[in-house]
Amino acid sequence: MDKNTLVGFVLIGTVLIGFSIYNRPSKEDLEQAHHYQDSIQAIQKEQSNKVDVEVQKDSISYTQIVADSTSAFYSSLKGTEQEISLENNLIQLKLSNKGGTPQEAILKSYKDQNGQPLVVFDKKDIQMDFSIDGKNENILTNNLYFTPTNVTDSTVTMRLQINGGGTLDFNYKLLKDSYVLNFSIQANNMQNFFPSASKSINLNWHQKIRHQEKGYSFEQRYTALTYKRSGHDSNKLSEGRDANKEIEDALDWIAFKGQFFSTIWIAHQDFNNTILNSKVLAENSGYMKEYNANMTTSFDPTGKEPTNMQMYIGPNRFNTLKATNKICAAASPKSLELQDLVYLGWPIVRLINRYFTIPLFDWLSGWGLSMGIVLLLMTFIVKSIVYPATYKSYMSSAKMRALKPYMDKINEKYPNKDDALKKQQEMMSLYSQYGVSPMGGCLPMLVQMPVFMALFFFVPNAIELRQQSFLWASDLSAYDDVINWGTNLPIIGNHLSLFCVLFSASSLLNTYISMKMQDPMGQQQQMPAMKWMMYLMPLMFFFIFNTYSSGLNYYYFISGLISIITMVILRKTTDEKKLLAKLETNKVKIQADRTAKGSRGGMMAKLEALKKEQERIEAERQKTLKNKH
Template sequence: MDKKSIIGIVLIGILFFGFTIYSSRQQQKYQEELAAYQAAHPELTQPVVPDSSAVAAASVVESLGAATPDSTRLAREVAVLGDFLAAAKNAAPQEIVVENDVMKVRFSTGGGIVRSVTLKDYTRYGRQGERNEPIEMFVPESAKFDLSFFIKNGLNNVKVNTSEYTFTADPVVRTDTAQIVRMRLPVAEGAALEYRYVVYDEATPSRDYLVDYTVRLVGMAPYMANQSSIGIAWSNTSYRNERGFKNENMYTTVAYRVPGEGSIDDLSMSEGAKEEKISSSVEWIAFKQQFFSSVLIARDDFLYADVAYDTASPDSGLIKAFSATMAVPYTAQTEQYDFSFYFGPNKYAVLKKIDDAQGQSLLLDRLIPMGWGIIGWVSRWLVIPVFDFLRQYIPSFGWIILILAILIKIIVSPLTYKSYISQAKMRIIKPEIDALNAKYPKQDDAMKKQQEMMALYKKAGINPLGGCIPMLIQLPILIAMFRFFPSSIELRGQSLWWAHDLSSYDSILNLPFSIPFYGDHVSLFALLMALSTFGFSYMSYQQTASAQPQMAGMKFMMVYMMPVFMLCWFNDYSSGLCYYYLLFNLLTIAQTFLIRRMVDDGKIHAVMEANANKAKNKKKSKFQLRYEELMRQQEAQSRSGKKGTKRK
């Protein structure tokens, strides 16, 4: 053994000996402090005699000195939590049922939570495909709402999760317009956490689907540990309510609103799991399904939020498991938090009336996906008002959709007429266009041909985009209807002929197998819509191909592929939407035939010649002269460049 090894062994021995002496002194010091603390708190070493607030604990054991596992556990809980929380931890929960005209709410004293909500006016699809079960907003066993904070216990801080304790409940207080449920979680003598729920019965949907929820910290300040926030964890799992899992899942997500924003955000659609951390303050969070939502509203905003969902399997009877973790600010002066729950339908007339404490809209109506920009404006200011007006006088949704389609066709008819006139003019000048194509067959003359083509259009009074612009203007209306029908709860459960639910697909034949990109059923409305699309596309092609030869190459895509694509796409979509597009196509075909009978190509030709004669005598503007000069210069440069290349 060399000198270095001996020195190393000696040093290790010295360190070990020193650590042993230090540990023994620390242990002695700890025992002295523990003895002093127990002398100051004799209740930790003696059997606890519960008072009236700890009856539940007294019923478990007669003395904490009993040598049983339960008594040992209870003694430990009392030592850590105190008499009151230990009693609440071991008490049996009970349920309280409150209902109004639109919903039944079941509360549980276990955690002081809303355990289940049943909507009375709506039913869901059962496993047998029949709509005979009332809407349950979430699976009762999955319901969780937990407040977490720290309280002081001697030298330690103890974390309290309200979901682990049983509250005590007062009798339900009934007034003319509401029912009030109060629950308390005693923390210490004269200190308690109090929940107050208010279920309204005002025959006003925007109030009756709301449950106001107030959290009061009664005498809690002396017992609260030093902390800047109180945590909130909210989660539940929602049932599958609609006929098609894929379509319902597409509209099911977690949505939220940042205060002051004019729109809302969400996690978007996914067939798996998704999560997001929101570092800014949040006004409300919604567990949103296609037609129903559970919303938690913070009247003074959350500090932040972490939201997530996980998609269930299609055959589970469930749709998604939602979760949200938030926090609210806390100071020693905090006495109360005000929240509200919304458990109800995604109905525009109801959601748009829910305001904040200052009377400003919470924008809960944005939970209904109506589109962005001009598309959303068309939905909110045209489609929905007309739809709601017609519903007041017409009971049949088939007639309502037909009248809506006719009204929209009347509104856009000037654009359709203008588009047809533009196409008619193109047909009339087609011989002259063919002559220009024959005159300039070479690519080198493309610029000159284009110049003469524009001169021809101008002489005939034709805007080359005249046939496209009117159709583009109609596009927002078509997209608005595409967004409106699948998300309109008014269509839910409404039947029309063979379709039993206009909000879902209609099926006249269930296939024993699934066809890729199509599905396992045959939707007759989707099939009829595709056939009408074929008829309209064929007629449009015949009309435009004669005037615009470049359209000939689009025949396969326009006439054949488009209807097939629409059939596969809409087979799982709302039958009400397919019915509307079917009517729209049929009305467009009828309108086109009517315009053809009204419009005389000969008269249009005469007007075009008169305009051309006027254009000859009209002096060209400076812009036109400069444009023509620029075109000549570009053509000259192009030719000189090509000649130079050939010489080289």
């Protein structure tokens, strides 16, 4: 804020304060106002047939003044709150007749951190309000009492009785062996209640996401309000800060997502005019975020076409969400792509995870092994697949080490920094003569990077690792705090993760061995800053990954250990003298091929042309200096 702006705010504030003091009511005015207020209260007490209904939406509070017994909802304004339970083998839902919406969801196959059945939300956490504009008064369902009808273990109709015979029905059906709740809204004999222009119903959905996992900051990274535009990929609000967004496009679904569990509203007639809000909550509040979504969807006041929606209340498991797409397809042909809630990384990394990592993980998990052994086997399989690239990268560095005697001679020939270009040219010429590429070790390493990154995105999102113990780690989806001092310290936090320490140590050793093996030109001495940067990376890994899941650190530790063992074995089994002899043979063959063609092509020709041009420029420079003297 600049000086002028600050002065402006001060002046405005001064004027407002002065104006309020000047217009402050006198003592007589206050007494008259109190007398008037007492009269109003007396009248309201006499008119007991008038009811005030106060509705709280997000942070906006408004009051609907409902008329007396002529109101269409007079009989629904009073009642006794009761719960109706729907359940199958996976989930138990409790709905309240007050408001007619779900107020509690319990997942039977999952446990919370205390070993109790996992509660996704209860009445303290969630609020759903529907509103529809009428001719004379609006329907605001929050404080209206519905009558439960057609009640079974998996179905119920919450019926709102309208004076005059009409009804508004909320129809619920919990699908068998599924986390999906079918939901429809249908008006019956209410044509005269709604204006002819009424075509939509408004839904305001408010929910707090519970802190379900071990470790606040790590869980926060994967907790985000997510939505999908019709015909587009899904998107999300910021995970790390408060966020608001108004969306004009039609939406297929909105998900209030936690790290491993979500509540999703699916609109088969689209959500429109959507306003989304996400608020980060304090670490010790028992919650991660507070979400709010306000949107409209299609509504037929004649009752011919019901408003169809579905709710998914369950785990963020890739295969479960993918199967849910097919279940929802029975109600709508939309391509929902609910599995996008499980974030699998950037496009190429996502493809690797979707068509390789997940099938491999599911296959190994199907053997009934512990998740620690599954991750171990996955690591061996992945390292075996990338071994050809690893071997090619190693052999490229081995060939350069074999040529080191020739490189040393070139370094001795050009000791001055002014001759760096000439030295580089001769080095490149040497590589070309022996058929060695200095970039030969880089490309194979780049090929391995997407696979390395794929596990980085997959493991923290794998709900199968949740609460699975291995060795000293009690939960592979969270950090393994072998030492916990209870107080958050800058950068490191309140604990020490042993798998993270092992990963960082193996990374440090891996760096040391790699730099010893792959530095035939002595670049470490020439660029000491790069050397220390390489050694600094493992230390950075420790501070970054200390709060990450132990399963991820365990995978990277085993992967690094295998890399070290592989390099040591390759070094022991590689005879650099024999390798140099092969290179000498290769040099003769390359020269013979070039002689047979009558010219030198490719990189060698360019290097020689560059060398001649450099020599010409140097000769002219020397000639100019001589003429001056």
